[in-house]
Amino acid sequence: MASATYAAAVDPSARAANLRYVAARLGVYAFLGFFAVIYLLPLFVIVSNSFRELPEIAKNGLISWPYSFSLKAWSQAWSHYCVAGTCEGIQRNFFNSLEMTVPATIVSTLLGAINGYVLSKWRFPGSETLFACMTLGVFMPGQISLLPWAFILGSIGLSNSIAGLILVHIVQGLSFTTLFCRNYYVSIPDDLIKAARIDGAGFWRIFWKIILPLSPPILIVTVIWQFTGIWNEYLFGVVFTGGRQQPITAALVALQTGQMNAHPYDIASAAVLIGAVPPLLIYFFGGKYFVRGLTQGAIK
Amino acid sequence: MRAAATNALVPGDAVRKRSRGRDLIASWTPRLVIAPSAIASFIYVFAFTLWTLYLSLSNSTLLPTYQLVGLKPYFELWSNRRWEIAYGNLFFFSAFYVVLTLAIGLGLAIAIDQRVKGEALWRTIFLYPLAVSFVVTGSVWNWLYGPDAGIEFFVRSLGWENFTFRPTTNKDLAIYTIVATGIWQASGFAMALFLAGLRSVDPDLIKAAQIDGAGPARIYRKVILPSIAPIFLAVAVVLLQFAIKTFDLVVALTHGGPGIATTFPANYVYDLMFQRGQIAIGAAAAIMMLLALAVVLLPYALWTVWRSRRTAGAHG
Structure with missing residues (x-):
């Protein structure tokens, strides 16, 4: 690393190679980062929305910073919500x-x-x-x-x-x-x-x-x-x-x-x-x- | 041994007979132990298939009957508009799903293979969808594709007030949501297998290519990718198998709709058998699914056997 930067300082073609290397590294991380965002989006959505309040979700949408916090959805889902006629949750x-x-x-x-x-x-x-x-x-x-x-x-x-x-x-x-x-x-x-x-x-x-x-x-x-x-x-x-x-x-x-x-x-x-x-x-x-x-x- | 020593008074013949009896029991133990599983598997694989095959040739409707009517249910199935849509969807889905999953999986594997920082974290991120059920996956993506709070809502809130994105409500676009979600779920799997393959390529081969002056792109194209070609094929076969069995993803994501636009063969089998009381036609559709799997898997199995024989022959 040190010798590469030193070489880059003196030799313009080496500096170009070094730049290309940095660009390639950035490209790799950008590629992985782009896909990581898509992959994590659904996980983020269910985790964050399970702790938000419904009116706030309706106002800001599912993909949003959680501006409210509540544990009500969890207790509702676990033990009160009605599924197929019975209301004892999931x-x-x-x-x-x-x-x-x-x-x-x-x-x-x-x-x-x-x-x-x-x-x-x-x-x-x-x-x-x-x-x-x-x-x-x-x-x-x-x-x-x-x-x-x-x-x-x-x-x-x-x-x-x-x-x-x-x-x-x-x-x-x-x-x-x-x-x-x-x-x-x-x-x-x-x-x-x-x-x-x-x-x-x-x-x-x-x-x-x-x-x-x-x-x-x-x-x-x-x-x-x-x-x-x-x-x-x-x-x-x-x-x-x-x-x-x-x-x-x-x-x-x-x-x-x-x-x-x-x-x-x-x-x-x-x-x-x-x-x-x-x-x-x-x-x-x-x-x-x-x-x-x-x-x-x-x-x- | 110890028994023979303590029973020194017992005539030798009896001991021998008893131990022969024990040998007999011992030699049959493995067979007796595996018998229940073998019988269960045999029933599951062969008897169930023949049973369903028989039903597919009968005139069963709401309840199974055993009066044969020949191939009539198959003709009825193939003249059905919904089945036409279902297998059309299967072909369309399989093509996009397999090709794009392989491409994205390979891209991710190559990117991770560039000695990136936090490799374990990247892998964990790309693989977690495989641990989660299609029901969960389909539900969440259904909300995101939907208009009332999902992606359309998000983009509009960023300022593009007229942005419209409601693919699950459009009969021409809904199939793409299944393709996209299928890829999202499976490309981590392709990535994991490709990464294992990339790591197993002989480093001497790569070094030799580097000495010959080949750049990284050329080394990937000419040396690394050809040597992991068998993994490509294996992953493609597994993905095709997933595609043919696609069921819960469709149920959770689009319910086969809008209308019947995203019906898949597996969903139609379920509908025919348990919603419409058309057991014979449903069984015929299930047999068609099995045939599709055989068309994919048999050539692959034969090729694998042929290849392993050939390499064994080359070494011997």
Whole structure:
């Protein structure tokens, strides 16, 4: 840096090169900054408007410095606002989503870990074909399974219930979790397993004592992937549940369509933000693993 | 071992038999353990597809019936104006969405790759839309595109009193709002994958090009981009897959409107099955979605297998 400025001081062509370098750097930051503003705009809008007062929003618009401050929208959105006829806010749907997402994430991840363990370390004739068939589930459009699921959930008495959604998400998630875990366990050396078997360790012992202790990186990736995916899912929620049983995504859509005139932006912002907070928290605290899951899920 | 030592009085044959029994159980444990998941996945992937296929060939309307009528639902689907709009939208959306997401993703990745300050922060900003649901994304952008408090209001408040920007209420422009929001949501994803690719390019190749006197633009064009071409293809395939499955974004952003202008295939499937009581035609539309995915994914899967065989062959 110092030598470059010195050279620039004496040599005009070096000074031009230096100027060009500075211009290029500024260009790079301007480019990134421009896109960053567009990317952050919606986040800024929902966060700031959830703390503003509706008359002030109506006067200054959504994209504005917050000139008012109030927590009223949050309490309204959480416990008083009317969605589809019941006026207890979005909290019920929030807890529905939580009750659905937590068990579905845990079960599908555990099953994925065990499946991945079998498919990588205990291969049997046909296990590769089985793996290929299971991964096909990753690409299935949800629409294909809607009618069969509706029939099955109805016949086992789980239609319009959180338990039904948990089942749907576990089965749908299996293909992802198995794929993630299997591809991770393949890189664990087989010699480790062989040595354990010679020492007399069986299937479960090897799983508990060797595989699971090596698993945290992939389990975190899988849990994050499943949690955000299931929390954010809308199609199954709106098809298989209604009213008070709906997860938060379906309730948020109902809340938007219910209001035609004089949109309550303050309450809607708070409600939308409540729906976005759990995955956002996971993203900001587990970002590294989130990105890793993304790249693995995409490339493999 | 320990069992054999303590049971020294038990005839050896019985021990052997028992341990053979245990071996048998042990050798079947993995298969038994994976069986429930395998059966569930098998039902989910194959039985559900065949089930929906069967329904798409039946005369089901409000309730599923199992009387076959051949391809009639497919003819009805393809002669339907709304389906025509839906798949037209899908083609239009896919083209813009994939190309522009790749372009912006690559631009952001290259910019971040210039040893910028605060790289982690930039990446966090561009990737966060992926963590948030389409319902949230669609809702917020719907407010911003709307006339009463969004972008139009903002620009007018800056002094351009006659500025008009109401794309979601215009049937020709509404589709662009879905394209733009889709790009906003996915270009961080393309950026992350491209950045990983840029970082994995062999530095010796770049050095060799620099020694040959190539400038940065030329190095990107001739050395770096060709070597990350497979990532381009992978991202494009994933994006196409997203495009075909586009559903909640449309619901939250435009509700398929104004009118039916922004209907997508996935939305129409839902409408036919659960709003209009046209189960057979809805199932036919769902099968068309599956076919579209197969058209995108099968060639890609075959190409991937072919490529990995070829590189394996080259090394062996």
